[in-house]
Amino acid sequence: MNQLSVRVLKKTREAEDIVSFELASADGRPLPPFSAGSHLDVRIPGGIVRQYSLCNDPAESHRYLIAVLRDAKSRGGSIAMHERVNEGDVIEVSEPKNHFPLVPAERVLLLAGGIGVTPILCMAERLAHTATDFAMHYCTRSSERTAFRSRIARSRFADKVHYHFDTDAPEQKLDFRALFAAAEHGTHLYVCGPGGFIEHVRNTARDCGWPSERIHLEYFGAQAQDNSRDDSFEIKLASSGTTYRIPAGKTVVEVLAEHDIEIPTSCEQGVCGTCITRVIEGTPDHRDVYLTDDERARNDQFTPCCSRARSATLVLDL
Numbered sequence: 100m101n102q103l104s105v106r107v108l109k110k111t112r113e114a115e116d117i118v119s120f121e122l123a124s125a126d127g128r129p130l131p132p133f134s135a136g137s138h139l140d141v142r143i144p145g146g147i148v149r150q151y152s153l154c155n156d157p158a159e160s161h162r163y164l165i166a167v168l169r170d171a172k173s174r175g176g177s178i179a180m181h182e183r184v185n186e187g188d189v190i191e192v193s194e195p196k197n198h199f200p201l202v203p204a205e206r207v208l209l210l211a212g213g214i215g216v217t218p219i220l221c222m223a224e225r226l227a228h229t230a231t232d233f234a235m236h237y238c239t240r241s242s243e244r245t246a247f248r249s250r251i252a253r254s255r256f257a258d259k260v261h262y263h264f265d266t267d268a269p270e271q272k273l274d275f276r277a278l279f280a281a282a283e284h285g286t287h288l289y290v291c292g293p294g295g296f297i298e299h300v301r302n303t304a305r306d307c308g309w310p311s312e313r314i315h316l317e318y319f320g321a322q323a324q325d326n327s328r329d330d331s332f333e334i335k336l337a338s339s340g341t342t343y344r345i346p347a348g349k350t351v352v353e354v355l356a357e358h359d360i361e362i363p364t365s366c367e368q369g370v371c372g373t374c375i376t377r378v379i380e381g382t383p384d385h386r387d388v389y390l391t392d393d394e395r396a397r398n399d400q401f402t403p404c405c406s407r408a409r410s411a412t413l414v415l416d417l
Contacts, residue, residue: 102142103130105163107188113246117214118181119154119166125189129160133195135225136218136289136317139165140193140371144183149176150371152218152291152317153195154247157225163192166246168214198372198389199317201225204287207233208278210300212292213244218317219291220247227256234259236273238296241266275300279307291317294388311392318370318388332408336360336417337379351403360417362403369405376401377416382409 104125111119124130138152155164167180184190199218201207207226211219216237226233235256239245241264251260263273279288288309290300297316304314329347334354336343345354352362352374364374369387383401394400401413 101194102191103194104189105130105192107184107186107190108162110184110186113166114248115241115243116169117166117244117246118169119164119246120180120184122163122165122190122192123161130163131194132160133157133163134197135201135222136199137195137197137221138199138218139163139195140373141165141180142191143176143179144190145175145179147176147179149180152199152221154217154220155224156228157221158228163195166214166217199289199291199315201289202287202315204285205232206283206286207231208282208286208288209233209235210288210290210292211235211237212290212296213239214246215290215292215296215317216246217291219289220251222289223254223256223259227254227259234261236261236263236278238263238265238273238292240264275303276307279304279309285313287313287315289315294318316388329407332410333412334408335380335412335414337414338417342412345407350405351407355403355417362417364404367404369402372402374402374404376403379414379416381411381413383407383413384409 105122106125107120108123109121113119133153135157138150140148141151142148151165151167153163154166155162167177169181170177201222209219209222219235223233223235237245237260245262251257263271288304290297297318301314301316331344331346333342333344334351335341343354343358345351352364355362362374362376369389372389377400378398382398384407385395385401386406387402389402
């Protein structure tokens with residue numbers, strides 16, 4: 100996919116530990132269009148690439164807007180964005196990609212946890228534009244950590260947004276079970292935020308009888324894996340018949356790279372789907388948060404940046 104050079108027009112503090120970056124084409128040309136739920140791969144100083152959701156109105160073509168939470172457990176991406184990317188800088192980004200699209204629905208429920216508000220906010224803009232019936236619930240630790248409140252207050256959908264803060268009175272906290280039980284039949288749910296938040300929302304919705312096809316998720320990062328019981332396995336490349344052993348403590352991507360076989364990667368956590376590879380034989384041990392349950396059950400593809408094997412060998416379409 101083509102890379103774009105963009106200039107940082109504005110860097111704005113949106114809340115405690117959250118800054119937004121307004122980006123425009125470095126050569127003044129219109130930016131490629133995007134749809135609600137899209138993200139950019141951003142090349143950060145130091146050479147690493149991270150994904151950030153677009154949170155401005157998808158009707159805009161003159162700018163992209165992303166927001167970044169400074170994460171104390173960062174692998175370098177968020178801290179570099181906060182400390183090393185400034186107004187006037189030119190950085191490289193991908194064209195917009197969308198793995199979290201809106202699907203046609205009469206009614207929509209949007210749930211945002213913390214910095215997960217970014218794609219949800221873009222969706223709210225689009226749903227308001229199309230006059231779709233929706234409600235948005237925005238859950239954060241405190242009002243000080245709630246980004247874009249002034250923007251939401253000025254928006255055409257301000258009356259559809261409900262805030263819930265961990266630090267405030269219990270009665271204002273979101274009762275997920277009651278919310279899902281009261282939703283009209285056919286409502287589609289979109290949720291983004293920390294992994295624990297997403298899992299709680301998804302499990303509660305399922306307990307309330309929501310079918311998986313009406314629950315749409317996007318993770319910002321994978322939860323830590325327990326690798327203490329990992330064992331080695333083999334992969335075989337279908338094109339050459341060559342076999343490689345993947346030891347505990349190394350990924351398929353790492354071992355292949357040692358033999359000059361490159362698989363494109365980005366997040367390295369099984370979040371973005373960049374490295375998805377077709378599996379011809381064998382059973383993967385799926386450790387990503389990108390594939391759906393149905394896609395995992397087919398066992399015909401996996402994410403070699405983090406997933407492993409349940410069978411002794413995986414034959415890959417490489």
